[in-house]
Amino acid sequence: MNPDAPLLIVWHSRTGAAEAMADAASKGADGEARIVRARDAQPDDVLKAKAYLFACPENLATMSGMMKEFFDRCYYPVLGRIEGRAYATAISAGSDGEGATRQIDRIVAGWRLKRVADPLIVNCDAQDAASILAPKTIAPEEVARCEELGAAMAEGVRMGIF
8 A cells, every 4th residue: 555645545344345346446546546444544544635435335225334434534624625636436235326325425525526437336236134244255347347446546646637
C-alpha cells in the first residue's frame, strides 16, 4: 500500500465479498491506491486523497453499519474541504444493491463529490440466513470488473481528469 497514493479505497466486509472487491480494485490501481478498512479510516485519510472508492456489502437494503460509521466519523471534519473530487462505489449484494448505492450517493452529495463510474454491484444471490452469513468469493469476471474500476480511477487521477 502506498501511503501517498491519490486513490483512497475505504471498505467493510463481513463475509469476504466486499473485501475481495476492494482488493481487486487496489490491484487494478497498480500502487496508486491506499486501501483502508472503514473502521480505521480517518478524516485525514479522506483529506489526503484525490478520489475515493467506497466498497461495502448491502445489509438489509442499506450500506453496512461499519461503512455508515465511517461516514458518521468523517463527514463533518471534511465537509467543505473536498468538493468536486471523484468517487465510485463497489457493492456486494444479495439482491440488487440499490439501497446501499442510494445511501452512499446521498451522503457524498453533501460532500459535493462527483460520481465518475456507474455503481459496480456484485450480486452474491444470498437469500436465506445460511447463505447470507456464509463466506463469499467473487467470480473471476467480477474480480476483473473491480480491477478495471480501480485502474480507471487511478488513471483518471494520473491524467488529471478528476
